Amino acid sequence: MNTIVRNLTLAALALGSLAALAQSTKTPQPAPTPQSAPTPAAAKLSDPGERAFQVNCSRCHNAPEQLNPRITGTVVRHMRVRANLSAADERAILRFFNP
């Protein structure tokens, strides 16, 4: 058990270092595309679809580079189930991919 405590402590220290790194990072340039990196202003993104994507989908994966409009609805429906998206987020992300 001491080994666990020691290693969890090391992990916590590493996490703390990463936190410092993250907080000291300068602001990236946002781009209004699904591929854009998270930004400090992301929490206040004017596009609710982009915000819903950043909040939910990008927790696990990047956005596909291109989506055929004929399959966007299917992809978002699939992700609604997998990511437990709310109905509002599903609609917003659908609009985001197919403006």
Place this chain on the structure above:
Amino acid sequence: MLGTVNAGSNYMQPVLDPLVAAPLGDHLLAEARFDFREFYSQNGNTGPYYSTFFKSTQLLQLDYIANPKLTLVVGRFLTPFNTYNERLSALWIQNFQDAPIVFSLGTRTTGSSDGLMLRGNAYASDKVEINYTTYFSASTKIDQFQAARAAGDRIDVYFPGTRVEVGTSYARFLQSTRYNTFGAHFYWLPWRSPLQVRSEYAHGPGAQGYWIETSYRLSQFKGRDSLVGRIEPLFRMQQSFRNRPFSGDGVPGVDVKQADFGLDYHLPHEVRFNSSYSRKFAGSGNANIWDMSLTYRFLFPAWRGKKS
């Protein structure tokens, strides 16, 4: 295409993972995901290669979106214990080619369950979201649909303002030997940077362990699509502890400590190159593990549909 050198032994695996999804009206979705792979292994370190073909049905489910807070899933689905199995194990998502050592805790026996699952978003606001998943699986011994009799749940809480997610999982194995497995996960993806931190802990009757993974895509150097911005260095630390002899949990019989160093490159057109070096320290012997993989993801409509 996956390639591995594990303690001097060479393996190669061409893999095809098709996913099919078909919406049926406004409330139903049928989904299926399969895995086909040819596993090439070397006879010794210098001998000829032999191959074995593997195929599996990872999910084959029908989803009924009953209302905004409840979705019913019937069929074969990925066991929702912790997050790796459901959310990170897909070839086109995983950062490291190898699953965490403790991945099998809570997801035995195959990573998939046959039965009923209820899931949804219980509460959502600008400050917090609460998701739940609960399931029951029947024991199945049919070749492509093997699963254990088990039940479990997962609850996770997500804070959109800080992009922090915490959650707990529970699984009750209900076959000949009945036992509990507990899990917890923590995600942190700060808005201010492309840093991503993901971690899990799992505790079973015979073993326990954790992994913590960090990635940092260099997208702040001239954007995500620049030459440098497509590079994503990774690090994962993981340990497993054998508490007592317990067969069938999939965790090594001795304590293992492993550090994984990865470097992924996101090429255009959904092509991705992953590479990693791992140093494993174990009572049964230390080892170096080298992994390289090339993944291509593509999506297309299987039949003529309507634009959404």
